[in-house]
Amino acid sequence: MANIVPDSFKTDLLGAVFDFDSGGSTFKLALYTSLASFSTATTAYTTTNEVSSAGTNYTAGGNTLTNNGVAISSNVAYVDFADTTFTSVTLTAVGALIYKDTSNEAVLVLDFGGSKTATNGDFVIQFPSPTSTTAIIRLGDA
Secondary structure, eight states, X not given: OOOXXXXXXXXXXXXXXXXXXXXXXXXXXXXXXXXXXXXXXXXXXXXXXXOOOTTTOOOTTOEEXXXXXXXXXXXXEEEEEOOEEEEEEEEEEEEEEEEETTTOBEEEEEEEEEXXXXXXXXXXXXXXXXXXXXXXXXXXXX
């Protein structure tokens, strides 16, 4: 599986549901043990297959992301988030969901390409460099 951009995100983006400017919408990142329930038809955050909170220091719903805002370069607009750390956790995750905090609308499903584990340590989500060719969310000429 690869990263998934839900169809609902595409229509909601054009419908002005999201504000990616710094200080705009608040976004969260939740971790999952399976991505089987996600597809382009995904519309919202779900607890199905979310990493268990029992004894791991992981909080259901995940971490709030720091949105570094929107930029444009070479005719490509892009969004950047600061890296986020789940501190002192014991967990295994195969992917994550970025979603809008106040209304749970799905933004992006991230596939880690396999199981990633932390044992009584930090689990870090490192976003790509904020450039027009590597940022996590990019919009440009087709």
